Amino acid sequence: MHSVVKLADAKRSPKWTDSQTESGSDRRFSQHASDLVLRQVAKAYRIDGKRLPVLEDINLTVEPGQFVTIVGASGCGKSTLLRLISGLERDFDGEILVSGRNVTGPSLNRGLIFQDHRLFPWLNVEDNVALAFESRRIDPADKRRIIQEHLKLVGLTGFEKAFPYQLSGGMAQRAAIARALVNEPEILLLDEPLGAVDALTRLYLQNELQRIWTQKGVTMIMVTHDIDEALFLGDRVVVLQSRPGRVRRIIDVDLPHPRDREDRQIARLKKEILADLAGEH
Amino acid sequence: MFGIIRKIGTVALRLLAPPLLLIAVWEALCRSGRFPDAVLVPPEQVYLTFIGLVQDGELWDNLKASGSRVLIGFAIGGGAGLVTGIALGLSRTLERYLGLSFTVLRQVPFIAWGPLLIIVMGIGEGFKIAIIANAAFFPMALNTLDGVRNVPRNYRDVAAIFQFSRWSLIRRLIVPASLPFILTGLRLALSRSWMMVVGAELFASTIGIGHMMDWAREMFQIDVVMVGVLLTGIVGFLLDQSLRLIEARFSTWKPRAA
Ligand SMILES: Nc1ncnc2c1ncn2[C@@H]1O[C@H](COP(=O)(O)OP(=O)(O)OP(=O)(O)O)[C@@H](O)[C@H]1O
Ligand SMILES: [Mg+2]
Numbered sequence: 001m002h003s004v005v006k007l008a009d010a011k012r013s014p015k016w017t018d019s020q021t022e023s024g025s026d027r028r029f030s031q032h033a034s035d036l037v038l039r040q041v042a043k044a045y046r047i048d049g050k051r052l053p054v055l056e057d058i059n060l061t062v063e064p065g066q067f068v069t070i071v072g073a074s075g076c077g078k079s080t081l082l083r084l085i086s087g088l089e090r091d092f093d094g095e096i097l098v099s100g101r102n103v104t105g106p107s108l109n110r111g112l113i114f115q116d117h118r119l120f121p122w123l124n125v126e127d128n129v130a131l132a133f134e135s136r137r138i139d140p141a142d143k144r145r146i147i148q149e150h151l152k153l154v155g156l157t158g159f160e161k162a163f164p165y166q167l168s169g170g171m172a173q174r175a176a177i178a179r180a181l182v183n184e185p186e187i188l189l190l191d192e193p194l195g196a197v198d199a200l201t202r203l204y205l206q207n208e209l210q211r212i213w214t215q216k217g218v219t220m221i222m223v224t225h226d227i228d229e230a231l232f233l234g235d236r237v238v239v240l241q242s243r244p245g246r247v248r249r250i251i252d253v254d255l256p257h258p259r260d261r262e263d264r265q266i267a268r269l270k271k272e273i274l275a276d277l278a279g280e281h
Numbered sequence: 282m283f284g285i286i287r288k289i290g291t292v293a294l295r296l297l298a299p300p301l302l303l304i305a306v307w308e309a310l311c312r313s314g315r316f317p318d319a320v321l322v323p324p325e326q327v328y329l330t331f332i333g334l335v336q337d338g339e340l341w342d343n344l345k346a347s348g349s350r351v352l353i354g355f356a357i358g359g360g361a362g363l364v365t366g367i368a369l370g371l372s373r374t375l376e377r378y379l380g381l382s383f384t385v386l387r388q389v390p391f392i393a394w395g396p397l398l399i400i401v402m403g404i405g406e407g408f409k410i411a412i413i414a415n416a417a418f419f420p421m422a423l424n425t426l427d428g429v430r431n432v433p434r435n436y437r438d439v440a441a442i443f444q445f446s447r448w449s450l451i452r453r454l455i456v457p458a459s460l461p462f463i464l465t466g467l468r469l470a471l472s473r474s475w476m477m478v479v480g481a482e483l484f485a486s487t488i489g490i491g492h493m494m495d496w497a498r499e500m501f502q503i504d505v506v507m508v509g510v511l512l513t514g515i516v517g518f519l520l521d522q523s524l525r526l527i528e529a530r531f532s533t534w535k536p537r538a539a
Contacts, residue, residue, distance in 0.1 A: 088438055106442050118439050122457045134453060135444040183443075 034099040034109065034186045034219065036062040036085065041094035043080055053244035054080050058094070060238065060247065062221065064186075067213055069230035070223045072240030072248075073277060078223040079115055081245070082189045085221065086112040098187065108136070111185035113193045115223075117176040119164040125151065126160040129179045136183070150178040153208060155201075170197035174205070181212065190222040194229070206232060210258055227273050231266045232259055239276050248276055322504040327511070330504040339493070344512070347478045347489040350406075354413025355474040359467065362418040366425025366466070367455060371447075387423065391416040391477065404485035409478065416477040417470035424466030428459025460531050468524035475517050479509075 041058040044051050054077040062068050070078055083089040085096060087106040096103040098110065106112075119128045129147045151157055154174035164172055173196045180188065190209075194202045210233060213220050224230050230237045234253055241248040251269055259266065304324050310316065311323040318326075334340035369376050369383065394415050402408040432455055440450050456463070482491025490509055497505035 086442065088441055106444060108444060112442050114435070114438070116435070118435050120436060120439070120454070120457070122460075131439065131453065132443050134449045135446060 035064045036060075036187060036219065036221075037095070037097040037100075038085075039095040039097070041081075041084060041092060041096060043077070043084060043089070043092040055084075055092075056244040056246050058245070058247060060250075062219060065217045065219055067210075067220045067233055067235045068222070068238060069234030069236070070221065070238045070240060071225065071227055071230050071273065071277070072245065073242045074225075076240045076242030077245030078240060079191050081240075082112060082191050082221065082223060085187075086110055086189055088112070108183045109185050110187045110189065111180040111183060112189045113177055113180045113191060115191040115195065117164070117169075117172040117196075119167075119172055119175055119179075121164050124161045124163050125156060125167070125175050128164070128175060129182060132179050132182045146182050147178075150182050151175075153181070153212075154178045154205070170201055173197060174201075177205070184216060185218065187219045187221065190220065192223050192225060195225070202229075207258070209233065214257065227270050228261065228266075230273075231269055232261055237269070237273065239273055241276075319501065320503060322507060327504050327507045330502075331508045331511075334505070334508060340508075340512075343488060343490050343493045344516075347482065347491065350409050350413060350481075350489065351471075351474045351478045354410045354478070355417045355471055357410065358414030358417030358474070359421045359470045361414070362421025362423075362466065362470065363425050363463065365418075366422040366463075367429055367451060369422070370426045370429025370459075371451075371455065383422075387419045391419070391473065392480065395481075399485070408485065409481045412481050413474045413477045416473040420469035420473060421463075421466040424462045424469065425459060428462025428466075429455055431462065432458040461528065464524065464528040464531055468521060468528060471524060472517055472521050475513075475520055479513050 038058050038060040041055060042053070043055040044053045046052070058081065070081065072078055080089070084092050085103065087103045087110065090105065120131065123131070126147055129150065130143065133143055148157075151160060154177050156171060156174055156178065159167065159171065167175065173193060177193055194205055197205060206229060209220070212218065222233065231253060237251040237253060238247060239249045239251065240246065251273070253266075253269065255263060255265060308324055311318070311321055331340070369379060391412075394412060398408055398411050398415070402411055436454055436458060440454050445453065478489065479491040482489035483495045486492040490513060494506050494509035497503075497509070
């Protein structure tokens with residue numbers, strides 16, 4: 001149906017060494033970001049006793065350090081796909097392998113930014129971010145520093161003590177991004193993380209995500225409904241079709257980063273993707 | 282500023298009007314002369330008796346005795362209820378095994394445990410504590426269970442993603458998310474405990490508010506009985522109100538609204 005293109009991506013070799021000083025000595029991560037393989041992945045939910053196929057025949061190989069973006073119509077199973085990869089959803093067919101090993105559950109190595117921010121309403125921003133450290137042993141001073149750094153990164157300095165109800169939707173989402181980043185996962189799954197932020201912040205955060213990605217060599221898989229965003233960030237764009245969700249096409253975007261948003265090749269690819277998605281109706 | 286004063290005034294009026302009316306009716310009935318004074322003691326007499334009981338320290342001793350029983354029984358029963366509620370809410374297996382028995386047991390009116398407990402424990406201090414603990418247990422357990430079941434699945438995903446241990450899950454998510462329910466349980470448990478202590482003391486005690494009333498009944502001191510009734514009501518009311526305040530404070534996650 002589609003060909004899985006393996007990109008030997010040597011443009012950015014992961015640079016764990018320089019981040020070592022940044023997050024203390026308890027890095028458990030290896031020198032390389034993990035690769036991810038999905039083989040014939042299928043997922044069905046049961047609604048009212050009836051089987052509802054959501055994803056079918058998903059094959060995808062993501063090289064370490066790649067940026068993959070996923071686009072597709074609402075309800076085609078994008079969030080479900082990320083839940084499967086994250087390990088939250090264990091009941092599925094096929095295989096999901098990270099560095100050659102089956103995913104059997106969540107891991108701090110795979111971060112997930114949910115479509116909704118999911119901050120705990122009874123905790124302030126700082127404490128919400130600190131939830132990420134709950135299962136790790138970490139020096140309190142380091143913890144505070146890392147949290148500060150990441151809040152600064154997402155532009156929330158000064159809002160440490162604010163409660164989620166005191167934040168705008170976009171700010172809450174940015175806090176959630178900080179929360180997912182502090183553990184420096186090797187694979188970061190992002191479910192429309194910029195859906196709730198304004199256009200300017202969106203551009204700023206796209207650049208920030210790209211910077212984090214380049215700097216830390218992390219593998220990123222990001223769902224978005226914004227095709228410009230998908231093409232600006234993604235080494236590859238996975239276009240899903242719906243009912244059941246299948247891979248319609250995988251587009252390799254062979255342009256260096258950071259990209260020119262006005263690039264002619266991007267404009268051409270955008271047209272193609274739009275045609276693909278429109279073809280569904 | 283004046284708004285606040287007016288508000289306090291309204292609340293005070295709403296709070297005080299019914300009891301004042303009651304006292305007026307009570308006084309009127311006494312003056313009508315249709316009931317002998319020994320049966321329907323006039324309000325003034327009850328008040329004087331109350332002052333007397335306060336002055337000779339008897340009331341305070343009895344209140345202290347009842348209060349400490351309530352605290353101990355409530356702490357034991359409420360604590361066990363909290364743990365049970367969380368455990369049943371978190372463990373499918375536990376719920377499968379215990380759920381049904383639990384549902385049956387909670388149907389037993391808490392007074393009905395009295396005779397059984399007396400057979401097992403006699404009528405000593407242990408019995409009173411046990412019956413209070415039992416009265417506190419069910420509202421606490423049931424409300425906590427409700428709360429735990431209502432913790433949004435979305436938040437559990439967050440806990441799973443960050444690999445919370447069971448203890449972290451309880452401490453960081455389950456308890457805070459169910460806090461409004463837990464506080465409701467706490468309030469119900471406390472007021473049941475208070476009712477139970479008076480009940481238990483009525484038929485098995487040598488000290489306590491309930492005992493004071495029972496003893497006065499035997500001595501035909503209706504004024505003391507009435508002091509007991511009023512005091513029980515007022516203490517129960519105050520307990521309930523203070524917990525309602527705490528509940529209101531925690532029912533929304535808006536600490537000191539900005
Ligand atoms: N827990 C669940 N139980 C039953 N069905 C579910 C469940 N979660 C998702 N679904 C169904 O799976 C399908 C895909 O849902 P999913 O959330 O993955 O879509 P999506 O592509 O992320 O959509 P959107 O762009 O609107 O976020 C939908 O039809 C939805 O009804
Ligand atoms: Mg979604």
